[in-house]
Amino acid sequence: MEPPVRRLPSGAPWEPLIGYSRVVVAGPLVFVAGTTATVDGRVVGVGDAYAQTLQAFRNVERALASAGATLADVVQTQMFVTDVSRWEEVGRAHRELFADVMPVTAMVGVAALIDPAMLIEVQAVAYLP
16 A cells, blocks of 8 residues: 655745645655755845755754754755856755765756745655654
């Protein structure tokens, strides 16, 4: 029998417009996607890739908590950045949060995100045995 799938929206205005959930729990896996440095509908850290990366992953952390997971449970991250030349700023923020966890990761340069002020969008997968 397949495990049940739970969809946990975050309440972001884009979710119903696009048709997605911030968090999907499928068996022991917790998927978090579409996460940026947005707080209360506003992009924080405008122009600062390091600050936006930290905030985006703090938003991931809150999303994981809604499913009973933490950053320590993360096994994969993906980072989509609008300026890959700023990889060191992004990488430094990622390292500060995941140095002890060491998930597999990818950093991909993209042309743009949904809001021009956004420098990064992140995804994470956590494992809860």
